[in-house]
Each structure stands twice: as structure tokens, then as C-alpha cells.
Amino acid sequence: GEIRRSQGRLMETARISLQGDRSNNQDRCAIFNYGQSCLMVLADGLGGHPRGEVAAQIMLNVCEQLFTKTPKPISSPQFFFHHCVAHAHKLINQYGQSQDPVITPRTTVVMALIQDGNCYWSYAGDSRFYLLRDNEIILQSTDHSVPQRNARGEENPANRALTRCVGGQRSAPMPSTEPPFPLQPEDVLLLCSDGLWSQLPQQQLVETLCNVFPLKKALHMLSSSAEKNGQSRSDNISALSIRVDDRNCGMHAVSYAGDSENELLSAIDHLNTLITENIAEG
Template identity: 30%
Template sequence: MRWSAVTDTGLVRPNNEDNHRVNEALGLFAVADGMGGHQAGEVASRLALTVLEEQFQELVQQGEETGNALLYAVEAANRQVFEESCRSNRCNGMGTTLSACLIAEEGLILAHVGDSRVYLVRAGEIFQLTEDHSVVQELLNEGRITAEEVPGHPYRNVLSRALGTGEQLEIDLLRVPLQAGDRVLLCTDGLTNMVSDAAIQAVVAGYGDPDQAVRELVRLALEQGGSDNITLILVVL
């Protein structure tokens, strides 16, 4: 297994509210895109990933099944971020997306909240494993808008679900079998709002070196305007 990770503030935002976490020994990879004023988004994303890693490791050491451990760790992260937002006026109302992957012998286990995404690129094809928890995605699912209307929709960046915004949280948990040669990409919407799935597929499949691939994806996002923070992790099996 090889991997590469990168984060970039972009060309418009004054600070970077994205964070990412890699613990290769645990097989844990995660990205988070924070939200909230006065840099509270950065606090939310960083705190969520710290709690996620610590709780997951502790639960696994206690003998918890890995999928349950990942789920419980995300729930713990949600509680911590929510409690911090209630304690601090500066952090009031903060939250974050979270997409976390556990890559193990049994395959990929994925926990997801928000609109950061996880893709699988296999044999030259790209598959979006996550579904965005956004108002626009709900409208699309209900047939009230078309896919062509999504990029310019005024509610495109409004989340319907985010970590840390309430005591209870619905978390998507998926299990996906993996094959040798698979490539798993975790990314925030600073990439996906700027670069099409087809272009992402071409880069991820076309570069043998994950370091080169992530640098090229960031370059493309910046070339298209870089309107948001850009964070991604690419894992090559």
C-alpha cells in the first residue's frame, strides 16, 4: 500500500479550515472540512480528527470489531465537537464534514458525514462511494432539480448533515471489497467543485506515483479558480 496526502488553502479563502489524518499502522485515513466563523471551522475539523484517531485506536485495542470501532469513534468525535461549540462563544455553531476510511485485509470500511467524498478508481473506472449530505443532493434525489442545475445552484454548499452540530448524528457506514490495484481517493469539496469526476479519474488512473497524482489534482483545482480549501488523500493498493 502506498499513499500521499496534500492540503492547500486555495486562491480565495484567507485560511485553511480543512484537515486530514493518516495513521498507516491502523489503516486509517480521513479528511474533514470545517465550517464556522472566526476560524472555528479549523477547530472543528482538527478536533474531530484527533478524537476519531484516539478513540478508534483505543476501541480496537479493547477488542472492538473494526467497523463498530470506526462508527463509535465518529460518534465520539461528534460529541466532542458539539460540546466544544456549546462551551465557547467563538466556536458556537461550528461543525465539520468527516469522511474516514479504514483499509484492512477485509476491505474498505467507510464512515461518512457531509459532502467530502470518497472515490474508488478501479480498472480505469471511477465510482463515488459516498453520497453528499447536502440540500442540493436531496433536491436531486427527489427529482426537483437536474444534475445540470447542481453546479450553479444557490444552495450547492448548504449541508443537510454535519458533524458537531447536534448531540445525535446519522452516520453512513459502508463496507466495500477491495482488489489489488485499486485506488481510494478521499477529498474535500475544494477539489470536487472545481474538477470533474472524469478529470479526477484520468489523473488518479494515469499517474503511477500517488505523490504526482495529488499534486496534479491540486494544480487542476487551482487552475479552475481554487475557490475553496483543497485537501485529498490518495491510497494505492
């Protein structure tokens, strides 16, 4: 966990990403801090398509590049979110087309931008955004998914198909972008992959995030429970969280809290130049 100041307020940040029982971790998540602005990004590569981890990493890289380049405070967060998704979609498809045989990597994304005391948020897929305040969930994203049907046409609520993701289709998806909200002391923001939220009751999310300190401990407790509840079939489990705190406590600024424990794929290294060039052209 880290503590930093944004627009005069202290914010405690925490991050976790577990492989679970999968053969590799296709989740990518990071918190980027530049000046008085903070960007949270979480991407969950789709396991049913090849190289979901590449799609997720491209999404993360594009967000970082555009966030670094864009003057702060960002004048149009909605355009910024759409720009991130459109560029990542283009690069993911280019990467897939360059493979032999051709593949179609895909990823979800959920993003939150904190600036001027407000939070702006956007998403595509079933990675979720939550705002917790006064021991309850005040805001929650709505999954871009539908129940799949069995051979008899019956819906199975536990088996859902995504209706929106980044990569795969010819046209870039339109991410859902919700109205901003002013942050209040003790607000908790949570961005997480379905490996976390699908294995935990909402009440456990609320009670742990609102009452366990520090925030890093809360994420470890939730992730451990989700992994255990997966019963040896656990998905990747990733989460980013921020707690707004006006108390007078020590703080130190962090320029970047990223995915340091995961080695970047060699394919991604070669894409960084391509990303920069595409953003410059855009």
C-alpha cells in the same frame, strides 16, 4: 508519498492540503497506520460557522485516539465509525458552548479503514470517498446535501446546503456506513474535500489517479487544476489517496502521516486531555 505493507500488500499513500484563496485552511486530513491496519480521515470545517478548523481538528484527534485504543483488527468497523462521530460531535459542541459568545462549529468527515485486505468506509457531509479500479469509478459516496432555492423557489444545483455534519445539532449525526469491499491490486482510494471534486470533471480524476505515478504527483496535478479552476475563489483543497500495489518494490513503514505543515491551534492542545478523558469514560 509513502509506501507501506498491509496484510502482505504494498500500499502507496499520498496526501495534500492547500489553503486556496481562503483566509485560512479549515480542512484537516491524515493517514494513521498501526500494525496491519490503516485509517484514512478527512474533515472539512464548515466555513459558514465560526471555527470550522477547530471542529475538523477535533474530529481528526478523536479518530486517532480511538484508533490507537481499539484492538486490531477492529471487530466492528461500523460501530467504530459511529463511535468516532458521536465522540467528536460531543466535544465539538462542548467547545462551542465554552466560548463567549457561544458558537456552533461544524465539520464534514469521511473515513476509510483498511484491514484484512478489505476496505470499510463511512462519511457525513459532502467530503467524498471514491474507489477507482480499471480506469473507472467503481464506488462513490452520496453527498448529504440538497440544492438551495432562490427567492422564486427555483433550485440552484451549484448552491447546495448540507443535511448532515458533525457538531451544531443537539443529537450526533448517523454517518452513512457502506458495505466493505476486498481490495485488488492497482485499486486507488481517494478521500477529498469539495474544494477538489467540485472543480474537476470526474474523467480527469480517473485518468490522473489511475495513470500518473507516483501518487503524490497525481494529487499535486489534480489540486493545482482545482485551484486554477476556482478562478481566484478557490476553496480549501484537501485529499488523501492510497494505491494498492503488489509489485516487488522497496517500502518503508510509516507510523503516522499527518497534518505536519499546519500548526495546531492552541485551543486544540487544551482539548486533548478532554478527548482522552471522554474516550476513557465511553
